[in-house]
Amino acid sequence: MTPHDGDLAGLLDRVARRDVAALRALYDRTAPKLFGIILRIQRDRSLAEDVLQDVYLKLWQSAGSYAPSAGAPLPWLCTIARNRAIDGLRRRSEVPMPSGDSGEAWMERLVAPTDEEGAFLDREALVACLSRLDPTQRDCVVLAYCEGWSREELAERFERPVNTVKTWLHRTLAALKSCLEHIA
Incomplete structure (x- = not known):
């Protein structure tokens, strides 16, 4: 700590x-x-x-x-x-709409840490690890954890069953954790 x-x-x-x-x-x-x-x-x-x-x-x-x-x-x-x-x-029964951006704009949606929060999140390491992911799974994680999309919304967006989306998120988070541990 x-x-x-x-x-x-x-x-x-x-x-x-x-x-x-x-x-x-x-x-x-x-x-x-x-x-x-x-x-x-x-x-x-x-x-x-x-x-x-x-x-x-x-x-x-x-x-x-x-x-x-x-x-x-x-x-x-x-x-x-x-x-x-x-x-x-x-x-409010509203669903956040896709931002419509393409390319590497997902990086801009990541929260940049302040000096005090540097230990909490190393943005450069996270960006590096995210860039190594499959684009679909990376987008799924970014939409879930940066944009606040529900599993059901992601399933609809990616035209996959909810359980598949849950599996993607679980595996992708495990891959990110492993990547971040190797970078640190």
Whole structure:
């Protein structure tokens, strides 16, 4: 665990004990990152701001459920933000539309880490590993984890059964993990 992760874990612990100052500090340190994730999925600034507020309400209510043994705090927070953003789309019965880009534009949709988040995600290594993937499976992973598409939406887009899409995602994530471990 990096010092940054330790700081965030400490803040989450304090938030679990209803420390408002800790929630404010956690917000200041993580809101830009979480807002970026939410905005990419929601594609509407006003709606993304509402979802971000919902994320921090959820954190206030469930900060005690964070277990440091399960992993670093920032990915946990990002998962909550991503899931809330997708839930927001589903409540509005909207489906994000393909961006229509081609070529290597998928690289631009990856979240670029700040200096503090360098340990969380090495963007260059991720881009290198993604570029080694089969284009269809790479697109499937990018749409699922950067654009927030559901497995059903991906199945429709790629004209494959949902279970095939799930298998692609599982295998592709395993390949990415292996690639990133070899690069690191």
